[in-house]
Amino acid sequence: MTSATPRPASDYPPGGDAFRHRHLTGIAQLTPWEISYILDAAEEWVELNRSGAAKHDDRLKGLTIINAFFENSTRTLLSFEIAGKRLGADVVNMHAAQSSVKKGETLIDTAMTLNAMRADAMVIRHASSGAVQLIADKVDCPVLNAGDGRHEHPTQALLDALTIRRRLGRVEGLTITICGDVLHSRVARSNILALTLLGNEVRVVAPPTLTPPAMERMHVATFTDMDEGLKGADVVMMLRLQNERMDGAYLPSAREYHALYGLTPQRLDKAKPDAIVMHPGPMNRGVEIDSNVADDPARSTITEQVEMGVAVRMACLDILTRRKRGVPGWN
């Protein structure tokens, strides 16, 4: 395992010019150096998080972060909550299930209510593409997209890029194959954007029913034959197959999906010998990924991705609140 050397600070413009965005709604708005900037910042937090008992840095002390999750989530919500708390912020979680959203209040009204509570940052997940942007346009604080519909999940792509960079020493010039339900996946979209932007060859392996249209316009090659798509890959990124896709509308059955698109040790042999295997979780063992692949510490990065998730989210929360905190150079 090689650890990337963080770039010297002089690589980036000083202060706020290094990251000009008020929100993090998607990878589509970012430049390659802005992605690197976040990844470099996250490296520091990896160190802190591994440093033993005291994992606290109180730079966000007194700030309120609202995690507004209009769609169920355990892992991402927990990851954001831990990230906020490690930075010393007061973190409040709002779940759709217990909110007024169920009482017919519109999304904008809910957002304005949260805004009136003077949050210093909001982390939002919503089942509809574009919903996070809609809220970001209306509120006074930085908004972080924790997943909107099929559109984007930027922190997932950032944590994946960081994981790859730490494992393989770089996240450029690699061949990366993304496999699974690309059509419905915001993880796939954000990763395609981030990884192509950083200069990698990105391939997509998916059944034709789960391949979005016009993929060539996103500069990726599409494959329906998994063995073909895995040939020579440095990274194999598996996507979760939602249960509701297996009911016959998109796929005949989970069994057939596993036969054609499941990552087995034999299939993984088509990739490079040291290729890593990624999965955003939660996994359907025996459907998209075999247990002996998922649990192979030499290949699988799945728990490392979770670890990088906290670091990346700490970096994002830190960077996006710098203007509010009056960090010199950030105005």
Place this chain on the structure above:
Amino acid sequence: MELKPLLIANARLLGGEAGSLLVTGGRIAALNPSDTPEDTDTVDAKGQWLAPGIIDFGVFATDKPAFHFGGITRAALMPDSGPLDGAGLVERAAKGGKPDLWVHPIAAATKGLAGAELAEIGLMQQAGARAVATGRARIADAGVMRRVLSYAASLGLTVIAHAEDEGLTAGAVATDGEMATRLGLASAPAIAEAMAIARDLMLVEETGAPIHFRQVTTARGLDLVRAAKAKGLPVTCGITPAHLFLSDTAIGDFRTFARLSPPLRSEDDRHACLSAIADGTIDVLASGHDPRGPEDKRLPFAEALPGMAGAETLLAMGLQLVRDGHVTPARLFDLLAATPAKLLGLDAGALTVGAEADLILINEGAPWQVDAKRMAAWAGNTPFDGMPVQGRVTALWKGGQRIR
């Protein structure tokens, strides 16, 4: 109240030659009259264009301020709100705008627009309906559509059809392409339109019944209509300015004002639409006026309802087609008024002696900017928000009566 005779002098008729027009008794009495009655009121048009009031073929709301701003004197009301599937409803809708705006209700083809049972088309015709429509969606069942076509034809009514295959478009809010993929929006292939048109054209060929596709927005769909016309089938089609001036790049940033039905298409399809309006394949230019408030539009893209407030921008966008060289001024007014009048069986929509004096004066070069926040329509959901345009209505008469 007896109307005094009216002479509109010094106008450019249909944007062409200079001339004058005399109105008596609410009807056009003469073009370029040599003498006029004694008590005639004269309006000096000062070289502005004189045209028939626009007959907006297919709107979803009766929105008088917007229609009058846009030079619309008559509107064919789609049957969707209600829906207009009974004679009483049609009669009430027909009275909606009188006297200064005439609403021509379009009868629902099927009960409740459910696409299953024939509505009382004949009784609705007696109550004032001048066409039949399938509504915002097509009739999925080909057998039902066949019966609707032949039944409406026996009454002399044209069926206005929506052209989207519901199997392909189920759940979709955009057209397949880079934009939909990047935004993560559910999308359908553009051929959904051509597939629906192909089916209906076969039924037209079989029944001989006239059909009008309210919006044809793809190259493949327009090719089918072009070929059917060449064969002599009784088919016409229309479009709104949105699909002529915008492609699916307009939905970037999840702009719900650009969420339309059918959805905006690729740039190639947009160019095909421009060619089709130039070569005569497209017969009607309409607004599709469908005002939607924030409760329907200030939502995530896929949850917002489709539709645009188009009445105010229809004429200005039409004049842009003239300036861009796609149509002549005279043809523009065929698209906006004469052909809709024909399809509705109205004695209007042209500057001909004896026709109803529904007239507009147009300052064709007047510049203005579309502003969603300051629209006459009761909602400002225009996809042209912020666009600088030219041409506005400076005077409007309905039946010889000055309205604005």
